[in-house]
Amino acid sequence: MLLPMMIPVVVLSQVAGKVMSKTGRYKVFRIVGAALMTAGMLLATMDVHTSRTATSCYMVVAGAGLGLLMQMPTTIAQSSVGMRDMGVASAGVTLFRTIGGSLGVAVFGSLFTRATEGRLPGAGGAGRDAYVRSVAAGTHQIFMVAAAVCAAAFLAAQFVEEVPLRGKPGAAPRPAPAVAVAESR
Numbered sequence: 001m002l003l004p005m006m007i008p009v010v011v012l013s014q015v016a017g018k019v020m021s022k023t024g025r026y027k028v029f030r031i032v033g034a035a036l037m038t039a040g041m042l043l044a045t046m047d048v049h050t051s052r053t054a055t056s057c058y059m060v061v062a063g064a065g066l067g068l069l070m071q072m073p074t075t076i077a078q079s080s081v082g083m084r085d086m087g088v089a090s091a092g093v094t095l096f097r098t099i100g101g102s103l104g105v106a107v108f109g110s111l112f113t114r115a116t117e118g119r120l121p122g123a124g125g126a127g128r129d130a131y132v133r134s135v136a137a138g139t140h141q142i143f144m145v146a147a148a149v150c151a152a153a154f155l156a157a158q159f160v161e162e163v164p165l166r167g168k169p170g171a172a173p174r175p176a177p178a179v180a181v182a183e184s185r
Contacts, residue, residue, distance in 0.1 A: 004056040005063035012067030020165070026072055027162040033068030034154035040065055041150055044143030048136045065150075073097065079163045111145060112138035 016029045040062025046055060077089040119134035120127075 001052075001055070002059070005059035005066070008060055008063035009067040009070065012064050013070045016068050017071060020075065024165040025162065026075055026165070027157070027160055029068045030072055030157035030160055031154065033065045033072070034150060034157045036061055036065030036068065038065075038147055038150040038154055041143050041147030044140055044147055046136065046139065046143075048132050069153075075165070076160065076163070079165050108142045108145070111141050115141040 016026075016033075020026045020029065040058055040060075043055070043058045043062065046058070073093045074090060077093045078086055081089045115138035116134040119137065120131055
């Protein structure tokens with residue numbers, strides 16, 4: 001079920017990286033990726049009657065957005081700092097990505113649990129139907145919140161200042177930080 005999402009992640013991540021390397025431009029990938037992620041969160045409209053085909057289509061859209069967004073934070077961070085601070089910038093991105101992932105799992109897990117609580121009756125045929133409806137309600141809740149987060153990311157992407165990548169047209173050598181200049185004297 002995740003394959004329709006993972007194929008566009010891999011393909012578009014590579015395409016975006018190659019285009020970004022050639023052109024030095026990346027802001028458009030942030031905007032388009034966040035828009036596709038928001039659209040892909042139409043998964044929130046799924047219920048127990050949603051077909052696998054429809055689910056796969058939503059997953060492809062979400063995967064396309066994710067593929068365009070995946071490597072951008074690291075690229076932006078590395079392009080925005082001097083060579084001396086590149087390791088710190090990369091580590092900072094990794095730290096915040098890990099923290100965000102951990103918080104996301106915790107928040108979405110609690111949302112899912114809250115949405116399914118009290119909806120699960122005993123065993124039997126009716127129990128299975130209630131379980132399926134409960135899981136669908138929990139999943140719906142998660143994707144509604146994720147759609148709001150993706151919409152916020154789309155708005156934030158509008159304000160990203162595109163700093164020219166190193167070695168690309170328009171890239172200027174970065175001046176040494178004032179601290180490094182003072183230390184060299």
